[in-house]
Amino acid sequence: MPHAIEYDRIGGPEVLEYREIAHALPGRGEVLVEVRAVGVNPIEWKIRSGKRASPPLNGPRRVGTDAAGIIVAVGEGLDGWAIGDEVIVSGASGAYATELVVAASKLTRKPSELGWEEAAAIPIPVGTAHQAVMSLGVDADDTFLLHGGSGAVGQSAIQLARRLGATVVATASEANHERLRELGAIPVAYGPGLADRVRAVAPEGIDVALDAAGTDEAIAVSKELVSDHRRVATIVQGARAAELGVRAWGGGNPVPLTPEEAALRADAVPFAAALAAGGEFQLEIARRYPLAEAAEAQRQSETGHVRGKIILIP
Known part of the structure; x- marks a missing residue:
C-alpha cells in the first residue's frame, strides 16, 4: 500500500505521521507518479508549525509540493505523457508520499542525465x-x-x-x-x-x-x-x-505574485533541469532522509543552518 506524511494538528515536527493511504487513480488530465525523491522546503514546516497562516485543519493534511518520479498511470484525455516517463513535479499537494496524483500541468520532463534527488531539489x-x-x-x-x-x-x-x-x-x-x-x-x-x-x-x-x-x-x-x-x-x-x-516575493507577503512572476518561477524548472543535466548548474544535496523520517528532516530544516537541499527518499 502507498504511504504519505500527514498531520492532524498544528505543532512541532512530532505531529507529522507516516501513514498508509488509499491507492488513488488519476482523473482526466492527471497522472499517477511513483515518487523517487521529495524536496523539503521551509514553507512546509512554517505552515505545519503555524508560523505561516493556513486554512483551518478539518482533517488530515498532507505535506509537500516538489518531487521527482516515474509516471505509472495516465488519466483520460491526456496526450504527451505516457507510463514510464520520468518527471519533475512542481506545485503539487502532498508530495511527501510514495505515490502522487498530480495534474499534467505541474509536470516537467526530467532529463535522463539528471538524478532523482537533484531533480526534486529544483522547483521551489x-x-x-x-x-x-x-x-x-x-x-x-x-x-x-x-x-x-x-x-x-x-x-x-x-x-x-x-x-x-x-x-x-x-x-x-x-x-x-x-x-x-x-x-x-x-x-x-x-x-x-x-x-x-x-x-x-x-x-x-x-x-x-x-x-x-x-x-x-x-x-x-x-x-x-x-x-x-x-x-x-x-x-x-x-x-x-x-x-x-x-x-x-513570498515570505508571507500579502501581495501575490503577478502572472509574469509566476511564469518566471515555472520557466525556471525546465531551464535549470537542462542546465544541470549538462553539468552547467549545481544542486547540492545537504542531507537525505527516508520518507518515514520526515519529522527529523523538517527539524533540521527549521534550524536555518542547512547548506543546500534536504531530500526525502520514499
Missing part, C-alpha cells in the same frame, strides 16, 4: 531564485549582494546571477565560504561589521541586494549599501515588506 528553490534575480533586473553591470548564499535558494541565485555576468557578493558562515567561491561568488561573513566587510570586497559599491536569510541585518545592510531601494528585496520577510520599505 530555483524557481524562487530565478524569479527574484530576473525581477530585480540583475545584469552584467551589477554587483549583487546576496544574503544567505549557502542555502538552496542562495546557491541557485549565485549561479543564475553569474550566468548573467553579475559580480556576486554572498554572505554565509565562514565554514561555507569555499562553497560560495566554487559557485563564483565573493564570500563575506555575516554578523557585526557586515557593511564594512562588503565595502572592502566591493569598493565600487553594491547595485542590487536580495535577502534569502531573513535577518534584520540583511535588510539594514542592503538598504545602507544600495541607493535605489527598489532594487532591494526579500524572499523571507515578505510579511514586513511594507514596513521595511523593500520589495518582496
Whole structure:
C-alpha cells in the first residue's frame, strides 16, 4: 500500500505521521507518479508549525509540493505523457508520499542525465531564485549582494546571477565560504561589521541586494549599501515588506505574485533541469532522509543552518 506524511494538528515536527493511504487513480488530465525523491522546503514546516497562516485543519493534511518520479498511470484525455516517463513535479499537494496524483500541468520532463534527488531539489528553490534575480533586473553591470548564499535558494541565485555576468557578493558562515567561491561568488561573513566587510570586497559599491536569510541585518545592510531601494528585496520577510520599505516575493507577503512572476518561477524548472543535466548548474544535496523520517528532516530544516537541499527518499 502507498504511504504519505500527514498531520492532524498544528505543532512541532512530532505531529507529522507516516501513514498508509488509499491507492488513488488519476482523473482526466492527471497522472499517477511513483515518487523517487521529495524536496523539503521551509514553507512546509512554517505552515505545519503555524508560523505561516493556513486554512483551518478539518482533517488530515498532507505535506509537500516538489518531487521527482516515474509516471505509472495516465488519466483520460491526456496526450504527451505516457507510463514510464520520468518527471519533475512542481506545485503539487502532498508530495511527501510514495505515490502522487498530480495534474499534467505541474509536470516537467526530467532529463535522463539528471538524478532523482537533484531533480526534486529544483522547483521551489530555483524557481524562487530565478524569479527574484530576473525581477530585480540583475545584469552584467551589477554587483549583487546576496544574503544567505549557502542555502538552496542562495546557491541557485549565485549561479543564475553569474550566468548573467553579475559580480556576486554572498554572505554565509565562514565554514561555507569555499562553497560560495566554487559557485563564483565573493564570500563575506555575516554578523557585526557586515557593511564594512562588503565595502572592502566591493569598493565600487553594491547595485542590487536580495535577502534569502531573513535577518534584520540583511535588510539594514542592503538598504545602507544600495541607493535605489527598489532594487532591494526579500524572499523571507515578505510579511514586513511594507514596513521595511523593500520589495518582496513570498515570505508571507500579502501581495501575490503577478502572472509574469509566476511564469518566471515555472520557466525556471525546465531551464535549470537542462542546465544541470549538462553539468552547467549545481544542486547540492545537504542531507537525505527516508520518507518515514520526515519529522527529523523538517527539524533540521527549521534550524536555518542547512547548506543546500534536504531530500526525502520514499
